[in-house]
Amino acid sequence: MQEFMTTYKENVLDIENFLIETVFNLGDLQERENNDFKRVFKVFPSLELIYTCDEVTMLQISANIYKNKKSDTPIGRNREYLLSKLDFDDSLIATTKPYISSATGETCITVAKKENNKVYFLDFNLSALLQRLGLIEIHKSFNFVSKSFYFLTANIMMVLALFTIGYSVYEFAYELLFKEGLSIEAIFKPVIALTLGLAIFDLAKTVFAQEVVFKSYSKNSHEEYKVLTKFSITIIIALLIESLMVVFKIAIDDYSHMVHAFYLIGGVSVLIIALGLFIYFTKKKA
Numbered sequence: 001m002q003e004f005m006t007t008y009k010e011n012v013l014d015i016e017n018f019l020i021e022t023v024f025n026l027g028d029l030q031e032r033e034n035n036d037f038k039r040v041f042k043v044f045p046s047l048e049l050i051y052t053c054d055e056v057t058m059l060q061i062s063a064n065i066y067k068n069k070k071s072d073t074p075i076g077r078n079r080e081y082l083l084s085k086l087d088f089d090d091s092l093i094a095t096t097k098p099y100i101s102s103a104t105g106e107t108c109i110t111v112a113k114k115e116n117n118k119v120y121f122l123d124f125n126l127s128a129l130l131q132r133l134g135l136i137e138i139h140k141s142f143n144f145v146s147k148s149f150y151f152l153t154a155n156i157m158m159v160l161a162l163f164t165i166g167y168s169v170y171e172f173a174y175e176l177l178f179k180e181g182l183s184i185e186a187i188f189k190p191v192i193a194l195t196l197g198l199a200i201f202d203l204a205k206t207v208f209a210q211e212v213v214f215k216s217y218s219k220n221s222h223e224e225y226k227v228l229t230k231f232s233i234t235i236i237i238a239l240l241i242e243s244l245m246v247v248f249k250i251a252i253d254d255y256s257h258m259v260h261a262f263y264l265i266g267g268v269s270v271l272i273i274a275l276g277l278f279i280y281f282t283k284k285k286a
Contacts, residue, residue: 004107004127007135008098015133016095019111019124024091029113029120041067046128049103053079053119061118064103074103082121086112098126150211157204161197168193188245192238199234206230225282232275239268 008015022043026032032040037050051074052062058080064071086094092114101108107126112119130136168190175186246261 004130004136005098007130008126011133011135015109015129018133019095019109020089020091020093023093023111023113023122028115030116030118036065036070040122044122044124046124046132047122048106048108048125048128049101049121049123051121053121055114055117055119058083058119071103079119079121082110082112085110088112088114147212150207154204154208154212157200157207161201161204164193164197164200168197185245185249188241188248192241192245195234195238195241199231199238202234203231229275229279232271236268236271236275239264239271243268 026040026043029037029040033052040050041047048066050065051060053060058078060074060077060079062075064074082096085096085099088094094112096110096112098107098109100106101123104123104125108123109126109129111122111124113122127136171193172186172190175182179186243261243265246264247258250257250261
């Protein structure tokens with residue numbers, strides 16, 4: 001929803017002008033009141049609700065009229081609070097800022113029109129309106145397939161992360177209970193496995209949050225940078241722990257192989273420098 005609001009703010013004047021001009025061009029709404037405004041709903045696919053209030057008392061005098069149903073429950077409700085959100089122009093038409101509708105539970109924009117001592121309120125679904133104007137793209141079928149794939153992949157990654165953590169606990173318990181004494185390798189290997197398990201789980205959580213729970217309909221490079229940076233840092237920490245373990249192991253067994261530890265530490269250092277440059281340039285770009 002955040003990206004919907006951002007898109008709305010970037011195009012607020014065009015959106016409001018479109019709504020006002022189109023409602024104005026519809027002519028008298030009272031003439032279209034017959035047949036529950038079905039012709040109006042056809043003109044506006046993003047329109048989700050219409051109701052009417054008395055201009056003086058601001059009491060609702062009509063039912064809530066949706067595309068395929070009506071509700072008489074709101075009749076008689078005082079809608080005076082909406083006047084504070086409206087600034088009528090010369091055409092007696094005004095629009096509100098986006099808000100969450102109590103009738104539908106969706107974020108909407110209301111267009112009000114004064115006509116024949118009545119005020120007609122038309123609620124437009126924000127996401128449907130932005131899609132209708134070509135400001136965002138939502139493909140329902142592809143979106144369902146995409147969400148399903150990400151849901152399955154994220155869950156498998158979480159299960160593998162749990163297996164990795166379980167393996168680290170098993171290795172440590174086995175070394176502790178069935179072997180005499182603890183070696184440096186026996187301590188460091190579970191730590192590395194735990195770090196990798198954490199990295200996998202964190203990546204799965206991010207995928208699940210961004211692509212399943214809060215599906216993004218536009219590319220947000222800054223979010224992608226954050227995910228890549230966070231994952232890279234976790235992997236680098238695991239490699240540093242591995243390098244430290246190699247140094248200790250070589251120091252105990254054979255100093256002649258220390259050059260291999262040097263190569264490993266050098267490789268990790270290059271990764272750290274590359275990540276630092278990546279963070280620097282992405283922040284500078286922002």
